[in-house]
Amino acid sequence: MALVVQKYGGSSVANAERIKRVAERIVAARKAGDDVVVVVSAMGDTTDELLDLANQVSPLPPGRELDMLLTAGERISMALLAMAIHNLGYEARSYTGSQAGVLTTSVHGKARIIDVTPGRLRTALDEGAIAIVAGFQGVSQDTKDITTLGRGGSDTTAVALAAALHADVCEIYTDVDGVFTADPRIVPDAKHIKKITYEEMLDLAAGGAKVLMLRCVEYARRFSVPIHVRSSYSNKEGTLVTGSMEDPDVENALITGVAHERSDAKITIVGVPDEPGAAGRIFETVAKAEINIDMIVQNVSTEGTGRTDISFTLPKADGQTAMNALDKIKDQVKFKGLLFDDHIGKVSLVGAGMRSHPGVAAEFFATIGAAGVNIEMISTSEIRVSVVCRDTDLDTAVRAVHAAFELGGNEEAVVYGGTGR
């Protein structure tokens, strides 16, 4: 008998009919003899509707209250899912993040999981019940206030519970059949990946692959939780994300896939004095604003001026906050100005094979150039190489790279709709 944690996103539970289908899938797993813990997101558009209500009441709602409001979404979906399971003759009990023991930092809207104390879930399982847990939420260890984990938080909840309960697998149900060598919406012959390492998945996620969020994969790697990404609309095997590659998917040995990101913006700090501490102060300021930056590029100091430009990319949604924070230190750091550009796109090539094939990056740049796409920023990690281009050139670049590295398959990928949180 295995212990399985299943996570269903917002589109999988968007209405009563879908909730009943998910209930059947859960009961099937329970019938097969497994202990089942389910993590669920808010139904379809609930979060957007609640945000809309908040905006009607206040232009700048306090984070604590916004978290209190938004967590009502999972409360509704998890209770309904538990009812649907009851209706099939199985015992199910729903738990808020707080009740499930998801302890977090107290940064509202972007809290991080510190610890998980799943005593009540364990009891429920021991008593033969299916435990349904609200994703995306927890309780601050310090203030005891309700928190939310931010984008992709429900996936992280699932992995964290799987780790705390020593589950055999964490199944993330989504609207695609798993991870592909590129986004099938852009590259129609993108190939399904059967197995992938945490490391490669991390770099795909960092490159913008939306199927799993970075933080969730990091958590899974740290606690060695096997993740099975699969579709909630079919029974196909999805993609298994694990630490080792005992039975590697040979065809993907060199390059795993192409990821892209369309929701980043670029901030350029113009005329930064080329002196020790300047960059430190700048990125300390951004970090204090709780903004995750991605690529950073600093050019060599323009000859004779003693000044340089620093550019970095960040989520578009954080653009205003970052610009405000940086503007406040303008006089202190003595830079000349700030530029904001939200029409950028990022293409990344990911693959463990890059370590031993130094020519990959060069071929990547050459392919993009040959496709007529101008490269604006470059950043590389051990198994990833990323470039920033105009957002309008993004699809062209992705397709060109996917074709150049011969990643395509024969199987047609099926895409079902939006993703949950």
Added chain:
Amino acid sequence: MALVVQKYGGSSVANAERIKRVAERIVAARKAGDDVVVVVSAMGDTTDELLDLANQVSPLPPGRELDMLLTAGERISMALLAMAIHNLGYEARSYTGSQAGVLTTSVHGKARIIDVTPGRLRTALDEGAIAIVAGFQGVSQDTKDITTLGRGGSDTTAVALAAALHADVCEIYTDVDGVFTADPRIVPDAKHIKKITYEEMLDLAAGGAKVLMLRCVEYARRFSVPIHVRSSYSNKEGTLVTGSMEDPDVENALITGVAHERSDAKITIVGVPDEPGAAGRIFETVAKAEINIDMIVQNVSTEGTGRTDISFTLPKADGQTAMNALDKIKDQVKFKGLLFDDHIGKVSLVGAGMRSHPGVAAEFFATIGAAGVNIEMISTSEIRVSVVCRDTDLDTAVRAVHAAFELGGNEEAVVYGGTGR
């Protein structure tokens, strides 16, 4: 500086605009120097919408999950209200029933408050914040599961918090200007009551006056919490409900008012063996089903048969449950049959003066008879006399009694709409 607990029902916070108006009223009290704790119901139709979702998923949702679902309603309204107050420049923090320390029994949907441990609210007040608390909900002391208090639960939450915090007054904001000598929707010249005792209010509530629920008044009497029932749409003084009548509203000395109830049904148990223990078993069965019954009438045994009929009234909504429960003990108790009648109405006359004026009941019956209304059941308490008639005769009976006891005033009552939970 006083400590005020304010309660706003669902219609007072039905949309963003109304929430902002309520926020202004709360801030006005805070500005006047008072510490303010606010209890809030779910927005307008939220509860019905959630119940509708539940019914789409399961015909018989488990109580635990239904409570989890419904409590999302107050979570939304209280967070929005806190945001609206923030927007006016005041600090407000929302708390679930559980966070506010509302400890209850574990009977889902009808839990009773056992204790209130308002430590977090006290801290919030000490730090100058306005505390917003979800009405209608608490946490089971035994199981730690989320519970709801049933109809009128938000009023009870408010009174219980006022008691625990030793508040100076508990203000219940509703859609009428307070308590009237009869329902102004039926009796246009119903008179506004400025002051009323717990005892009289209890009997009015038991008689069907919807403005305050029975349990809430009981709680207030037990802990001597003064209740001020007033309109959330005006600044008029409402009705003060207290223990003593130091400055009695002289005109209302004899009779307080006429109450009516339209949502009860009558069950008649036909042919009950006239032997010890029969009635006990019947009402034990009904009590076990957690059903509150109101009037009970047992006729003398029909001569020679050794059998009698027992009738009682109960909320229509509990009718099915009661009939099922009673049907199960049919063979055990050996009664002949069950009749269900949901077309009844109840009229009650309430007044402390009845104690010393024995003629009141007789005049009450005579008035109803003279109005051409047939009396089907009679029940009396120390300061109340009630009769059951056809529901179609109810308005006629209420108007006749109100006129006969000269309860009318000159002021026109203003009625604004539905009531919250």
